[in-house]
Each structure stands twice: as structure tokens, then as C-alpha cells.
Amino acid sequence: MASEEVKQSLKLFIVLSRATKAINEVTYQFIQENNVNPTEFAVLELLYHKGRQPLQKIGNKILLASGSITYVVDKLEKRGYISRILSPSDRRITYAEISPKGSAFMDELFPRHEQQLHELTNGLNVKEKDQAIALLKKLGLSIKDLSY
């Protein structure tokens, strides 16, 4: 029989999972209505906010094998949202860079995404959100430190 503290941890996991799932169901639907999947959105968001990235670096961030990155980047490039740029200094490296069309797409999409998240989380007031942010940040960092 699990101790009270173990049960509490399980409870935390359950409410964490449910809250995340509830938000993700809405945001995934929103993203997919705009004809990108979560992986593609993640790549676009990365390039939109962080600028051009070597393909391999994208793979590390999104946790995708190199062959799969080629597949995703191909799809986004065919739609004109990103372009490949060869590195002049190291000719093994290819960068992906968001295109004007991709930027325009994200200019339109991202604020609505943010606004939707704002509405979705408004069950908590500003003070509660600050508390939640602090606790979740602490939790997330402590897990990374475990580095399983």
C-alpha cells in the first residue's frame, strides 16, 4: 500500500496531466485547423522566435531523428513557410530559416494562440498564476536535475 505522500505525488501527476491535456486538446485543434501539426508548429515557432537554425539543432530541440527532420523540413519548405540555406563556412551544414510567408503565417497565428492560452488559463487570477508558475518552474527544473 502506497504511503500518503506517494498518493499525494500521484494526485499531483494526475491533476498536472489533466490540466495539460485539457489545454493541449484546444491548442492542438486550433493549430490543426490552420493545417499544421504540432511538430510543424514547433519548428515554425522555433525559427520564428530564435531565427535560422541548423537542421540538426532543430532535431535536438524537437527530439526528432535526422531522417524525420528532413521529412518535416521538406513539408514546410514545399508550403513555402521556410527555406533551406547552405552554410558557407561549413558545407555539411544546412540552416532552416522562416520565409516571409512563414513569418506572415506566424504573425497571424501566434497572437491568437497566445490569446487562446490566456483565455484558457483565466480560471486562475494573476496572483494564482504567479504561484503556479513558481511551483511548476521549480518542479520542472528539479526533474531535469535528476537527469534520468
Place this chain on the structure above:
Amino acid sequence: MASEEVKQSLKLFIVLSRATKAINEVTYQFIQENNVNPTEFAVLELLYHKGRQPLQKIGNKILLASGSITYVVDKLEKRGYISRILSPSDRRITYAEISPKGSAFMDELFPRHEQQLHELTNGLNVKEKDQAIALLKKLGLSIKDLSY
């Protein structure tokens, strides 16, 4: 430009996603080392804790189409973890029930799963976990109420 409050909501979403992702990476790996995938584990957990369920009800809980449920239940049945039981009162209905072998599997697996979650969340102390549980519960419920 997004308001401070919208930015705060985005921040909340980011730390929530990161904490969840960090936990899920570890637990998914643990589950897969035991040769079940997350969907199969969810079905086993449901039957283990809630008893026999009509296949359709499983589909509703796990959010899976009927054809996909057949596929998942087939796999678990072939491995001897569950069995199909025909309803005598309504012959359209088939129940899935966890088998002794499936129960033994979960008897072994679930406490380790719980213990792992306990260790993963121990960056927060008991009081902080209670706070986090209350906040996440409130958040999760408020999202469901929006019922997009």
C-alpha cells in the same frame, strides 16, 4: 504586442508544458521498457482500477475510435493481459476484463510507476505539492467548464 497578463499566461503554459514533458519522458520510457505503449498502459490501468468495461466505454475514456479499440484490445488479449467477455443481457456488448496475468503485471508495475512519480516530484515539498494540486485542479476544471 501582448499585454503583461497575456505574457504571464504564456509563461504559465510553457512551464506547465515543460514540467509535464519532463515527467512524461521518464514515465513513457519506464512504460515502454515493460513492452507496453502509453495507450495500452492506459487501458490496463483503467481495467486494473475500475474493473471490466464495455469496449466502447474504453474508447470514450481513452479517446480512441472503435476500430482502434479493437486493435489495442486484440494486442492486449494476444499477450494474455486481458480477455473479452460477452454481455449476456445485451449481446451487442463486449467487455474487456483484466486477466490474472494482466493483474500480476500491473501489481508489479504500478507501485514502481507510483514510486517513480514520487521521486520525480520531490523537488516540491508536501506543502508545495498541496498548493500545486489545488491550483492545477482549479485550472483543469475551469478549462473543462469552457467546453470549447
Place this chain on the structure above:
DNA sequence: TATTGTTATACTCTATAACTATA
């Protein structure tokens, strides 16, 4: 030799639609 990215291939999971049987 090691690294980057591509190609070719296979597999897992899921959805959809047509179907059977029961109600």
C-alpha cells in the same frame, strides 16, 4: 574518422468506412 543531412524502407498507431449482429 567524425559529422551533417538525405534516401529508402519499414513499422506503429490511428482514423475512416463498410459491414455484421443485435437491440
Place this chain on the structure above:
DNA sequence: TATAGTTATAGAGTATAACAATA
């Protein structure tokens, strides 16, 4: 007619391994 579950099929997304080009 409506519901439960199965079958057949197709597709998306991912991983793996072999490869070419470059460092």
C-alpha cells in the same frame, strides 16, 4: 433505425540504416 464491435484499408509520422558529401 440505432448501437456495438469487427474488418479492411489508408495515411501520417517516426525510426533505422545505409549513404554521400564535407570536415
